[in-house]
Amino acid sequence: MTAVNPTPPRALTIAGSDSGGAAGLEADLRAMTACGVHGCVAVTAVTVQNSLGVSGVHLVPAETVAAQVRAVVTDIGVGAAKTGMLASREIIDAVADVVDEVGIGRGPRRTPFVVDPVAASMRGDPLLTEDAMEAIRTRLFPRAELATPNLDEVRLLAGIAVTDAATAREAAEALHAMGPRYVLVKGGHLRGSPEVVDLLFDGEQTWEFSGPRIDTPHVHGAGDALASATCAALARGLSMPDAVASAERYIRRAVAESYPLGAGVGPVSPFWAVQAHV
Ligand SMILES: Nc1ncnc2c1ncn2[C@@H]1O[C@H](COP(=O)(O)OP(=O)(O)O)[C@@H](O)[C@H]1O
Numbered sequence: 001m002t003a004v005n006p007t008p009p010r011a012l013t014i015a016g017s018d019s020g021g022a023a024g025l026e027a028d029l030r031a032m033t034a035c036g037v038h039g040c041v042a043v044t045a046v047t048v049q050n051s052l053g054v055s056g057v058h059l060v061p062a063e064t065v066a067a068q069v070r071a072v073v074t075d076i077g078v079g080a081a082k083t084g085m086l087a088s089r090e091i092i093d094a095v096a097d098v099v100d101e102v103g104i105g106r107g108p109r110r111t112p113f114v115v116d117p118v119a120a121s122m123r124g125d126p127l128l129t130e131d132a133m134e135a136i137r138t139r140l141f142p143r144a145e146l147a148t149p150n151l152d153e154v155r156l157l158a159g160i161a162v163t164d165a166a167t168a169r170e171a172a173e174a175l176h177a178m179g180p181r182y183v184l185v186k187g188g189h190l191r192g193s194p195e196v197v198d199l200l201f202d203g204e205q206t207w208e209f210s211g212p213r214i215d216t217p218h219v220h221g222a223g224d225a226l227a228s229a230t231c232a233a234l235a236r237g238l239s240m241p242d243a244v245a246s247a248e249r250y251i252r253r254a255v256a257e258s259y260p261l262g263a264g265v266g267p268v269s270p271f272w273a274v275q276a277h278v
């Protein structure tokens, strides 16, 4: 018997690999699968990484990153794309050029582009050269439908230390002025606060996503999974506020069910959203 099934929605992650399988493109593909979307990959870098940190990085040539994007979009087609670790200024330049070429970007006539401005691992290991942060701001933010900085990235990009709702709003406005159509300021790093508040801003309206801070050290890959779940929801055709709301529901549960792995920090879990077959 020949089974002919419908092709599911597709999304693309342009990201680095984490050998520990917790963050990076491995987290992205898991989140996309859990959110009902076939994930495609343009690999930017191979990291030597485990639960204790990053001990090596091997970059993929910028033209090979662009070629992966082109190969995926021209044959498979995607409903949304996202970036994770972009590693270098050369890779950022190549990504900016190729997304223009294949129709990924900002605005109603382009495939939605989610820019997660990954600068460092959660343990502080650099995942981006210093000159490259400026390139994220000038070359990628103007092309982004959504930017999803954590609070360390907000400080690097906008020079604002977020400590409360007023400074989160100030940061969202400063980042929005750099070009993204929507900005999601993620509050996970505000450790002292009993609530985690993520703020979505489109230049006029704000949407607040808040919930109790879950007491776990195992949040490796949380930001990657949140951006990927948003990207998956956009690929399924949701509006931005609905896509972020759906990703927020996904990530809160993934943090609640995170698990230990190795001697260090474990990952957030997609298992709650995946049907058990065993
Ligand atoms: N302890 C926590 N409790 C509840 N939600 C969390 C927690 N840690 C992270 N999250 C969720 O995961 C998102 C991403 O985490 P965050 O640490 O802010 O970003 P990143 O992983 O990029 O550094 C947060 O915005 C929040 O929605």
Ligand SMILES: Cc1ncc(COP(=O)(O)O)c(N)n1
Pocket: 015, 016, 017, 018, 023, 024, 025, 047, 049, 084, 085, 118, 120, 121, 122, 123, 127, 219, 220, 221, 222, 223, 224
């Ligand atoms: C390849 C790669 N990409 C992204 C992250 C950031 O994830 P986290 O902030 O959870 O360390 C990472 N550690 N490794």
